[in-house]
Amino acid sequence: MTKIQASAVILTALEGVRLSADEKQCFEQYPPAGFTLFRRNISPYFSATRELCDELQTLRGTLDLPLLLAIDQEGGRVARLKAPFPDYGPAMNLASGKSDGAALIEIENIAFAMGATLRQLGINVDFAPVLDILTREENVAIGDRCFGRDRESVTLRGGAFLRGLHHGGIMGCIKHFPGQGDAGVDTHETGALITADRAILDEREIYPFQKLIPEAPMVMISHAVYPALDSERPASLSSRVMLDLLRGELGFRGLIVSDDMNMKAIDQSRKPWCEAIIASIAAGADMVLVCRELERYQWAVEAISEEAAKSPAFARRLADANDRVIEVRNRL
Numbered sequence: 001m002t003k004i005q006a007s008a009v010i011l012t013a014l015e016g017v018r019l020s021a022d023e024k025q026c027f028e029q030y031p032p033a034g035f036t037l038f039r040r041n042i043s044p045y046f047s048a049t050r051e052l053c054d055e056l057q058t059l060r061g062t063l064d065l066p067l068l069l070a071i072d073q074e075g076g077r078v079a080r081l082k083a084p085f086p087d088y089g090p091a092m093n094l095a096s097g098k099s100d101g102a103a104l105i106e107i108e109n110i111a112f113a114m115g116a117t118l119r120q121l122g123i124n125v126d127f128a129p130v131l132d133i134l135t136r137e138e139n140v141a142i143g144d145r146c147f148g149r150d151r152e153s154v155t156l157r158g159g160a161f162l163r164g165l166h167h168g169g170i171m172g173c174i175k176h177f178p179g180q181g182d183a184g185v186d187t188h189e190t191g192a193l194i195t196a197d198r199a200i201l202d203e204r205e206i207y208p209f210q211k212l213i214p215e216a217p218m219v220m221i222s223h224a225v226y227p228a229l230d231s232e233r234p235a236s237l238s239s240r241v242m243l244d245l246l247r248g249e250l251g252f253r254g255l256i257v258s259d260d261m262n263m264k265a266i267d268q269s270r271k272p273w274c275e276a277i278i279a280s281i282a283a284g285a286d287m288v289l290v291c292r293e294l295e296r297y298q299w300a301v302e303a304i305s306e307e308a309a310k311s312p313a314f315a316r317r318l319a320d321a322n323d324r325v326i327e328v329r330n331r332l
Contacts, residue, residue, distance in 0.1 A: 002305040002308050002309055002315075003030055003301055003302075003305040004030060004031070004061070004062075005304075005305070005308065005318055005319070005322050006030070006300070006301045006302075006304035006305040006308065006318070007030035007031055007032050007033075007297075007301045008031065008032070008033055008063070008322055008325060008326075009033060009281065009286065009287050009288065009304070009318065009321045009322060009325055010032045010033060010287070010288055010289075010290055010297060010300055010301065010304075011032060011033050011034050011035065011036055011068060011070065011257070011287055011288070011289050011290070011291075012027075012032045012034075012035055012036070012289075012290050012291070012297045013035055013036045013037070013038060013041070013290070013291040013292060014035065014037075014040075014041050015040065015292075015293075015294070016040060016041065017040075017041055017042070017043045017048065017052065018052065018055075019052075019055060019056070020294075022294060023294055024059075026294060026297065026298065027059045028059060028061070030301050031059050031060060031061035031063070031067075032059075032067070032297070033067065033068055033287055033325050033329070034056075034067035034068030034069055034070060034125075034329075035056055035067065035068075035069055035070070036070045036071065036072075036127075036260075036289060036291055037049075037052075037053075037069065037070070037071045037080060037123065038071075038072075038080055038291070039080050041080075042080055042081060042082075046085075046121060049081075049121050049122070050120070050121050050122050052122075053069050053121060053122025053123060054122055056069060057069070057122070063326070065326065065329040065330060065332070066124065066329055066332040067329070068124065068125050068287075068325075068328070068329060068332070069122060069123050069124050069125065070123070070124075070125035070126070070127055070173075071118065071123050071125070071126060071127070072126075072127045072128070073085075073114060073118060073123075073126050073127075073128060074090070074091060074127075074128045074129070074130060074145055075087050075088055075089055075090055075091060075094070075110075075114070076089050076090025076091070076093070076144060076145070077090060077143075077144070077145065078145055081118075081121075085117060086110075086113045086114055086117055088110045090143075090144035090145060091129065091130060091144065091145055091146060091147045091157070091158075091161070092134070092143075092144035092145070092146055092147065092148065093144065094106070094107050094110060094147070094157065094161075095107050095157075097148070097153075099148070099152070099153045099156045099157055103157070104156060104157065104160040105160075107157055107160040107161050107164065108160040108161070108163055108164035108167070109164060110161070110164065111128075111129075111160070111161040111162070111163070111164025111165045111168065112164040112165070112167050112168040113164075113168070114126070114164075114165065114168065114170075115164060115165040115166070115167070115168020115169055115170035116168040116169060116170075117168075118168070118170050119168060119169040119170055123170070124169075124170060124171060124332050125170065125171045125172075125173060125218070126165055126170050126171070126172055126173070127173045127175060127220060128161065128165065128172060128173065128175075129147065129158040129161040129162055129165075129172065129174060129175075130142070130145045130146055130147070130158070130175055130176070131147075131154055131155075131158050131174050131175065131176075131177075131179070131208040131209055131212065132145070132146050132154075132175075132176060132179050132180045132181035132205075133146060133148065133149065133150065133151055133154050133179060133181040133182075133204060133205060133208070134146040134148070134149045134181045135149065135181050135182045135204065136181065136182050136183070136184060138184065139180075139181060139182070139183055139184065141183065142180055142181050142183065146181055147161070151203075151204055151207040151208055154208045155207065155208040155211045155212065158174070158208055158212065159211070159212050159215070162174065162212060162215055162216065163215065166215075171217050171218065171328070171331070171332075172216065172217070172218070173216070173217070173218035173219065173220050173257060174208075174209060174212055174213075174216045174218070174219055174220070175219070175220035175222075175259070176220055176221070176222035176224075176259060177209050177219050177220065177221050177222060177235065177241075177246060178201060178205050178206050178209065178222065178226060178229065178235060178241060178245065178246075179194075179201070179204070179205025179206060179208075179209070179222070180192070180194070180222045180224050181205070182194050182196060182205070183224050192222075192223070192224040192225065192265065193224065193225050193227070194224050194225070194226050195227060195228075196226075196228065197228050198228040198229070201226065201228055201229070206245075206250075209250070210250055213250055213251070213252050213254075216252075216254060217254045217255060217328060217331065218254055218255045218256075218257050218328070219246060219252060219254065219255075219256055219257065220257045220258070220259055221235050221236045221241065221242060221246075221256060221257065221258055221259060221285065222234070222235045222236065222259060223235065223236045223259050223263055223265035223266060224265070226241070229241050229245060233279070233283075234265060234266075236258045236259060236261075236266075236280055236285065237276060237279040237280050237283055238283055239282070239283040239284055241283075241284075242256055242283055242284030242285060243283065243284040246284070247284065254324075254328070255286050255287060255324050255325065255327075255328045256284055256285050256286045256287070256324075257285065257286070257287045257288075257289065258280050258285045258287070258288045258289055259289060260289045260290075260291040260292075261273070261276060261277060261280070261288055261289060261290055261291075261300075262289075262290065262291050262292045262293070262296065270299060273296070273299070274299055274300065274302075274303035275303075277290075277300050277303055277304065278303055278304065278307045278314070281304065281314070281317060281318065281321060282313075282314055282317055285321070286320075286321040286324040286325055287321070287324075287325055288300065304318065
């Protein structure tokens with residue numbers, strides 16, 4: 001049972017446009033919380049993507065609840081689905097960058113169209129909107145994925161996008177908490193350090209999240225390190241960020257999701273990587289993303305179940321994470 005609990009807090013991924021025999025066997029034995037779809041999983045035919053999503057939904061196991069089928073469909077550079085899927089460009093440029101009433105209606109309608117079309121394909125979660133504030137222009141990893149360069153425009157424009165997704169029938173996920181717009185490097189490639197003090201973080205980075213948390217079913221956590229919050233660990237492994245700040249101070253009650261644990265900000269060698277998976281869940285993540293390599297999924301299931309077997313405290317945390325994942329899947 002512990003391995004089933006372990007797999008149920010992992011959002012995983014496939015290597016191709018169809019399930020391989022090995023993937024199918026593994027996921028039938030240990031069903032994940034769901035899957036993230038990437039460009040490598042998208043057929044030129046939308047009908048084939050719908051068939052894939054329908055097939056993935058058969059891997060629910062004994063817990064007969066819809067799987068989370070997620071995608072990063074922000075628009076612009078980060079859009080796994082390409083034309084003729086509706087793409088109105090990057091967040092920064094939507095509605096000509098404006099935040100007046102007419103612009104917010106336009107942004108909400110754009111997100112509604114995206115959400116409704118994703119829903120038709122069988123996808124039910126969009127890892128968007130990005131609530132990072134572009135305070136460092138050389139931050140090309142985030143760049144025009146931001147909705148603006150100040151907290152008010154990001155909050156208003158990002159909020160309109162989130163509501164549009166929800167009205168379109170898709171769960172949104174605000175990211176990358178507590179804000180990654182001031183990073184100087186890309187966490188896909190290496191660790192990032194954000195040196196802003198706590199007062200600046202509260203006033204700037206955290207503000208959009210604080211305002212939109214009541215509307216957000218999910219929050220994705222950054223792999224960056226914020227010394228003002230935790231000088232020892234990246235946010236995705238930090239109880240000070242996830243439990244003390246996000247849950248405690250900000251009162252978030254939804255699902256806390258790690259960013260992809262296969263990013264190079266996390267040591268990818270087996271032992272430290274598995275330790276990071278354990279640390280992330282122990283620190284408050286309810287669902288960890290393992291977005292490449294079936295073997296790593298198997299490593300994660302094994303490591304989580306072994307830790308739960310020997311640590312009553314971790315077993316309780318895993319049970320709590322399972323409950324939160326089930327709650328979100330029930331909403332689907």
